[in-house]
Amino acid sequence: MLAAEYALGLMDQDERGDFERLLHRDADLRAELAFWQDEFSALVPGRGVPVPPHVLDQVRVTLFDEDRTGWLDALFAPRNRPLLIGVATAKVLLVAALIWLLFAG
Incomplete structure (x- = not known):
């Protein structure tokens, strides 16, 4: 390419x-x-x-x-949605793991 x-x-x-x-x-x-x-x-x-x-x-x-049109529009372009979903999922899992570590003791 x-x-x-x-x-x-x-x-x-x-x-x-x-x-x-x-x-x-x-x-x-x-x-x-x-x-x-x-x-x-x-x-x-x-x-x-x-x-x-x-x-x-x-x-x-x-x-x-x-x-x-701008960086924000480019960030949320359809071709970037799988990446954004992956990043959001990783953040949710990280927060869940931190909460579990803090309160599992």
Whole structure:
């Protein structure tokens, strides 16, 4: 997935830097990137032509369910609900264990 995002130019500067460091160490990742660059080459008629930011934002929203409305909206996005449920469950179990330890003696 990261190779495809990089090939499409969807990463911000920090993400690109991290990915490029991985590329230097991982031959399989370089092969994966070459595959995606080849796959996407037919979709990119003018290499070197920057994609307008609003187009990239729409791609992120459409493909990755990323909405730039705010961190709170992103936190409660449908894709994060299993994580939130897991965290809430862990907190309930921790509180229950603490109560049991305090009063079980």
